[in-house]
Amino acid sequence: MAFPVDRPRRLRRTETLRSLVRETRLEPSDFILPLFAVTGRGVRKPIGSMPGTAQLSVDNVVEEARSAWKAGVRSIILFGIPDKKDAEGSAAWDANGPVCTGFKALKDALPDMALIADVCLCEYTDHGHCGPLERDARGHLAVANDRTLPLLAKAAVAYAQAGADIVAPSDMMDGRVAAIRRGLDEKGLQETAVLSYAVKYASGFYGPFREAAESAPREGPKDRKAYQMDPANVREARREARLDIEEGADMLMVKPALAYLDVIAEVKRITDLPVAAYNVSGEYSMLKAAAAKGWIDERRVGLEILTGIKRAGADLILTYSALDAARWLQDLA
Numbered sequence: 001m002a003f004p005v006d007r008p009r010r011l012r013r014t015e016t017l018r019s020l021v022r023e024t025r026l027e028p029s030d031f032i033l034p035l036f037a038v039t040g041r042g043v044r045k046p047i048g049s050m051p052g053t054a055q056l057s058v059d060n061v062v063e064e065a066r067s068a069w070k071a072g073v074r075s076i077i078l079f080g081i082p083d084k085k086d087a088e089g090s091a092a093w094d095a096n097g098p099v100c101t102g103f104k105a106l107k108d109a110l111p112d113m114a115l116i117a118d119v120c121l122c123e124y125t126d127h128g129h130c131g132p133l134e135r136d137a138r139g140h141l142a143v144a145n146d147r148t149l150p151l152l153a154k155a156a157v158a159y160a161q162a163g164a165d166i167v168a169p170s171d172m173m174d175g176r177v178a179a180i181r182r183g184l185d186e187k188g189l190q191e192t193a194v195l196s197y198a199v200k201y202a203s204g205f206y207g208p209f210r211e212a213a214e215s216a217p218r219e220g221p222k223d224r225k226a227y228q229m230d231p232a233n234v235r236e237a238r239r240e241a242r243l244d245i246e247e248g249a250d251m252l253m254v255k256p257a258l259a260y261l262d263v264i265a266e267v268k269r270i271t272d273l274p275v276a277a278y279n280v281s282g283e284y285s286m287l288k289a290a291a292a293k294g295w296i297d298e299r300r301v302g303l304e305i306l307t308g309i310k311r312a313g314a315d316l317i318l319t320y321s322a323l324d325a326a327r328w329l330q331d332l333a
């Protein structure tokens, strides 16, 4: 018998054979498109560090979501940029703000689209932290965990009442899934699902998002390391995931995605809940920047990144490339 006997290359010879044995397939319905809503009409203000994305007024949010729907994307997640910020982030639950009015308009225009609300206060606080600041016992300014919880619940209720199907807390306060679940149930919103950013790291990859959402810390602690997770930890990821499962989360998220593929796989291993991964702003910006320089092929590398995230165990992927990728997949089909 000719050596070698075992020849994996036999199944790689043609695209048809490769396709027969392909283990992971991307579909447009795997993607969740993040959008940034601002007040006004006809606003489309490009975000410099994230080419192809923009701050959008509600009319343009609806148009962007409609394009995504037509391309097969079934869900969007909305972030709000308010006109006014304060110490508590009270614009977060403003029923007349861009997020709540955005959800109402989206429900009317695209009744079947799954609408997700990011629940966090950092876009709404004047200091840029994810909850109100308070001096701790030693006089240091820190985000007040327990004072933040009812505010998050209030925001979640406002988004659900405006039409959000799913609320997604991204603040990393302890106990927030339970607080939000209780807040929703008390208002008769038992049907609203909670997608917890259960495993969210203190990551440098959020840099471009903070420009987009105008949410970088400006006062108090200079970063979010005292509430978001240390990038070095994976056992702690299991602990965070388990806590959120116990508190009643319907889905779990790992964020960022690319430097955390092992964490996605680990969370998937310990839960039967759907697992989402956030292909965050810095990951998107790196792809765009290298492609703009002609150093990589955006389409090929973009699909490879998304395939890798799905192969690691993500059932859903939040990605700024959602619309592009949905179109790339149709071209390939």
Ligand code: PBG
Pocket: 118, 120, 122, 130, 170, 171, 205, 206, 207, 208, 209, 210, 215, 279, 280, 281, 282
């Ligand atoms: C809000 C929030 C952030 C992101 C999603 N929700 C930023 C942060 O924690 O500073 C990041 C998303 C991205 O980088 O694409 N807390």
